[in-house]
């Protein structure tokens with residue numbers, strides 16, 4: 314799938330619309346989900362334009378690893394790392410991906426069930 318520069322997370326990256334940012338570095342931006350599904354719900358996005366996980370190329374491997382590191386770092390800073398937390402990546406229509414800029418959901422502060430819905 315081609316990347317659409319007008320998606321809402323691209324606008325957040327360009328600071329065209331506001332976000333409640335909790336972490337930013339050279340590779341990623343993390344901000345609170347506007348419709349949180351848990352007491353802590355942060356989205357971690359790469360600065361690189363990748364529409365969905367399955368579009369990532371071998372050149373993206375470092376940034377994908379960075380997103381995982383950032384998710385753990387944010388969980389620690391949010392105080393949910395020890396109790397337990399969940400990360401999720403929705404890829405495509407059947408997984409209900411609604412924003413086509415890759416994002417990692419970091420959720421915590423409540424119990425989670427398995428399998429997920």
Ligand code: AMP
Nearest residue numbers: 321332345346347348403409410411412
């Ligand atoms: P997904 O369904 O995996 O594509 O997740 C997209 C997420 O983006 C949802 O959890 C939305 O609540 C969240 N979202 C949409 N617009 C915004 C926004 N402007 N700021 C923060 N989160 C948003």
